[in-house]
Amino acid sequence: MDQIIYLVYVTSFVIGSVAGLVLSYKKYKSPFGAQKIDFAALVLAIIGWVLAMNSQLLAFVIPSYVSITIGVFLIAMVLGMRPGYGRYETVSGFAVAAIIWILGTVLI
Numbered sequence: 001m002d003q004i005i006y007l008v009y010v011t012s013f014v015i016g017s018v019a020g021l022v023l024s025y026k027k028y029k030s031p032f033g034a035q036k037i038d039f040a041a042l043v044l045a046i047i048g049w050v051l052a053m054n055s056q057l058l059a060f061v062i063p064s065y066v067s068i069t070i071g072v073f074l075i076a077m078v079l080g081m082r083p084g085y086g087r088y089e090t091v092s093g094f095a096v097a098a099i100i101w102i103l104g105t106v107l108i
Helices: 002-028 039-053 064-079 086-108
Strands: none
Touching: 002 064, 039 064, 039 086, 064 086
């Protein structure tokens, strides 16, 4: 059963990457991103990293394999964006999730 879960995670990442690439090509026409942050991608990155990194903290609400699968999909959507986009959003989402993880482990 464990190997099937890893296959689901990888499949979720691949589908999220393709979806992010397709959506970013429709949204952005220029080949390289400006220095501004896309709010929608930032929200996706924060939610994705929080779900993936803090799945054990959220285990009382939803099963951890479901939260990791959804989180990996959302992370891949931001990481899979057109080249030059999604960098700052990914780093910001990871930082927020890491802070929540640190606070969750210290407080519990």
